Amino acid sequence: MLYETMMVVVILAGLVILGSSRIRMYIRMAALQGVVLGFLPLALERSLPAARTALLMAVAIVLKGVVFPWLFTRAMREMSVKRERSPIGGYSGAIIFGILAFILSLWLSNKWVLHPSLAGRTPEIAVPAALFTVLTGVYVIMTRKKALSQAIGYLVMENGVWIFGLSLAGEIPVLVELGMLLDVFVAVFVMGIATLKLQRGFGHMDADRLNELKG
């Protein structure tokens, strides 16, 4: 029940990102996903976590729940961008995409044959929830025009991968996860700097106008 509730929260947060136009909302929802997913090992293990897992949890929660939102909010304020404007496909289209993506994820996860060692362990909703979250992130990157939104989309995608990793891998490969987190951290950092430069250089941060760079 706890695990399912967590997944519902994560999926709903993804839907809110799809349907909202406020970048502040994106940041909050991505942070919510991050924090909820940070506690995922608890729901899976139903016991006190080992030290390594606890460390991973702590790092993930602090990074996704505090550091990234702070970075994003700062970038948002400095660049004074508050809203996404006219994304490709519109917001209704995004929600319809969300519904279809969820159905597709369910269908795919039905076809998916899990390794027998995981059969009883992995909650059934894990695979569709993870797929859905990854698809949400990809969709946000594809359709939103502000570089900041795209960076958040990247973060959402990572959240989906995190569900996969935690729920499917029998033993959590701490190093892998930590490496991934580091990746995201660097990516967010670089994107933050890049969008900031973009903003200063061009007076806007619309990624679809980057072709101005071609000279």
Add this chain to the structure above:
Amino acid sequence: MKLELAGTIDVLIAFLLAPLLPGIINRVKAVCGGRRGQPLLQCYHDVIKLLKKGAVYSRTTSHVLRAGAVIAPAAMVAALLLLPVPGRRAVMSFTGDVVLWAYLLGVARFFTMAAALDTGSSFEGMGASREAFFSALCEPVLLLVLLLMGMHSSGGPVAALVAVALIIVLLSENSRIPFDDPNTHLELTMIHEVMVLDHGGPDFGFITYAAALKLWMYGMLFSAAAVLPVFRPEGWLPQTGVFLASMVVFAVIVGMVESLMARLRLTRVPQAILAGGALCVLAIAFALR
């Protein structure tokens, strides 16, 4: 098909108490806004006053306008026979009765829209057009909610999702605030209210009463969605008590939503309804596991 004649008492309760719900909602809104507000029984006064009046019809109108005012309450009363108080049986029950219930509301809506177009007023045409749009999008969400409620799933995330989706649908269908503003009779923002601009006298009394019955029925649905996953009341008095208490809670929730939220822009309304649909899909996925 099963008949339950004891259910007629619940129908009578609905007849008597339905106009109270708008009163409670308005009182909640007034309290939140720091006002005293209209009397709790305002809706009763309105209906009675209207029933005592004569009538004025536009020369453009035909029998359709007059029929609309009669069919709407008739459809609501027929629909009322199909809805049970949580823990009891409705007057009539059979597999798929909720589908008929939803479509009876559709009949009332169809004739209200036709009556609006009958006046030839562009304002009412606009209202009918928007009503048609939003209710067409609401229909699948409502049916999915009813389907999910019929699956008798346990509590937990599914019940919560269903309840939220139901609230979205009922706010939209009853022209409550994030979707429509029941108080702005003469603004372009409104949807439902503008359709009845040219109704007057007993006709308008019928329409007002029918709207109250509709809100009451959605309250019954809410009560079933909120109460049944938690427990199943036994015995007539506890059932009635739980039911009426949940109706008051329902009115307070609607009032709070109206006080706390601003009306959505019209382009945002379909998105909100679609989000309700997404919640239903999610709930179905969880309910089937």
Add this chain to the structure above:
Amino acid sequence: MPIGAIVAIAGCIAGIIPALHVLVSALPVKHPAGILVDQLSAFFLFIILFVSALCALFAARTEKRPVTWFFFNLLVASMALTVCASDTILFLISWETMSLASFVLVIDGGARKASRDAGWIYFVATHIGTAFIIIMFMGLGAFPGANGGFATVALVCALIGFGTKAGMMPFHVWLPEAHPAAPGFVSALMSGVMIKTGIYGLLRAVTLAGGAPEWFGWLLIVAGLVSGVFGVVYALAQHDLKRLLAYHSVENIGIILLGLGTGFVGLSRGNTALAVLGLAGGLFHVLNHAVFKGLLFLGAGAVHHATGTREMDALGGLIKKMPWTAFTFLVGAVAISGLPPLNGFASEFMIYFGSFGVLRGGDMSLAGIAAVSVAGLALIGGLAAACFAKAFGIVFLGEPRTKQDQARPVTEAPPEAVLAMAVLAASCVLIALLAPLGIHLLAGPVSVVFAGGGIDIAQTKAELARAAGAYTGVAGIFALLLIFTALAALLRHVLLRGRRVEHSAVTWDCGYHLPSPRMQYTASSFAQPLVSFFRTVTGTLRAYERPTGYFPGLSRFSTRTGDLAWDKFFAPVFSAAAAQLGRLRFLQQGGIHLYVFMIMLALVALLIRVFW
């Protein structure tokens, strides 16, 4: 009354009785000339004859030309023969006769170029369909009882071929062209009845192929949803009343396919309830759609005849001049929107009923079907209600949007026409109220389709009897709805007695003091929110010249909604084909000797091939 009409009506009545006899008694009629009337045939035969008789009655006074009546009777006879033929050749001959007779009736609309173009589109579409049907028959004939690849190809060919006739998306492109071009009673016949022969053919093809595999059921469900939702969305975007109705035929074929699809999936999953109720719901909707769509097209024909236009934005207020047409059209509009207390709801309810029953079973993918078909039907129903509120409201209510009485006064349709529409409208009510008594008659046609599929007639009857229980409730509520409406009307009458009632006020337009009929909402403006919501699908084009300056001159606004399937698929394919085939022009020299020479050449080549 013209002799053609008398012949048509008499023939139809003479045929209905044996058809009903077969349906009730379950005794098939057989004739060595390749005729077999079993219960499935009888069911379709009844629909064909019933609606055809009323169409003939409708036009009995207005249509005088013997040519039209000749082809009308030919069309009815060939349709009847199509559903009775048990022999492939006879079936194909009558099928082709049906196509040709209806083609002539479409282009008969006069010398107008639009009619001829529509006729040619129909001609080409129907023959492409026939080509697929012939491939299907050849495949099934060459490899009887084959499974795997051949059966797959045959079933897909059947779906395309018969789907083209039925108006399934994306093979529906001929419907919105041909239906408006034909005269009203012919389009009622084509849309109400003729496209149903496509459904009949599809069912026969399935039994011929030895049953439908599960994927075919899924395919039907998807095709049904696509046709249903997009059909009604396109209908919403139309300004032409008959085009709108034509797109609604696409939508209703979608509902029928959805029913058949759930039936076939239920059959291959061994879920008897879903199988029987899905198929029975689809068949029931075939009957109901014939009744209300016939009614609506007759109403549209009456409007066209009276006013000379089908453009909804030019009409309005007709309820005052044509009260009977308006009332029967309203009945049809409520019925097609699937609203109680009429027959449209009765058949959709059957599909809902089957879907709601599935949920208890716990089969995940069947429950998925249930959810999909419930949500799909609800969306289609909601959109259809919106569309018919628009069609009825704009055409019959309000004030006339343009001057109508210029050429001749607008008057009610002749009594024969009104009688025909009234009978259809009464059927809408009666079918709904009598459904609990009558739905067991569907057991016959259903069991013909499921013969050899593992569901015997006893099971079918048991399921339908279970549904009849629910239908008692539905019919009860229908009756109560009518009674409550009457009581409310009575109450209003009593309340208003002796009080001042003003009947000649001006519609209150929020203080504006010079309201004119041109300011009313139009069909386009009514549908605008929905159409712009679905614009990615409809691809509606807008042309807008804004008013500018302090003393603006005329401004203009118009929308045009094409058809995605036509614009993006058929038109490019056909123009490419025309370009390629143009290269063969050199063969066409115009001299007869050359043609004879070529025929001889072909014969000789064939002879050589045979005797090699």
